[in-house]
Amino acid sequence: MSVECSRLNNGKIVCKFLGRMDTTRCVEAEKIVMDSIDAAEVIVFDLDGVEYIASSFLRLCGKASHKVVDGNFSIVNVTPSVKKVFKIAGLAERLNLR
């Protein structure tokens, strides 16, 4: 399993990703994430267990971020290497990387 999404009682959904978020695993994760965040008010992507991402993961983040109003989507626990990829793509600020 590459992602686990938990719903907190305040409308917040936390999606915890694990391992390599490569193209193949992003396809699997996208279904789980998009089903889980349907009625979310706040979405947090926790990348604590993520060692690697491909561009397909950036697309998944972009897609998920549009489910909530600006500012209510954020990404936490990002390693420096992964952060560099978001920065090159020009997405670090827009996706609220912390």
Add this chain to the structure above:
Amino acid sequence: MLQVIREQADLVHLDFFIDSIKGFLEKAGASEQAVFDIILTAEEILVNVMSYAYPEDKKGFVEVSCEMAEIDGTKKLKFTFTDEGKFFDMLDRDAPDLSAPIEDRGIGGLGIHLVKTLMDEVSYLRKDNQNILTVLKNI
């Protein structure tokens, strides 16, 4: 130091390519950051080739040649991706508009932007009905 990896250009073989390239990078003693950048680059290129180079029912091969060489006094890792699919120059596209919503950017454009930024040199050649994409990373 040279290693050649060749398999059918099908996404089911993506992990095989990535694991083989990782094995090469370990033997070459590449840094953690270099491994990260090269694996990301290899994946973006291979996914492109595996998804678009050949018709779905007629998948040809893709070959990756991994080399460590000293060029102009600098140690470089050189990776050459070769396929016999339709003409496709990944580099011949406009840089993505980074201010546009990510889903409005051309598919593939973002991956190529990452490849161009992470590698020190990237070049494309169409020769003998082959697409030959070469990337170099200084180490």
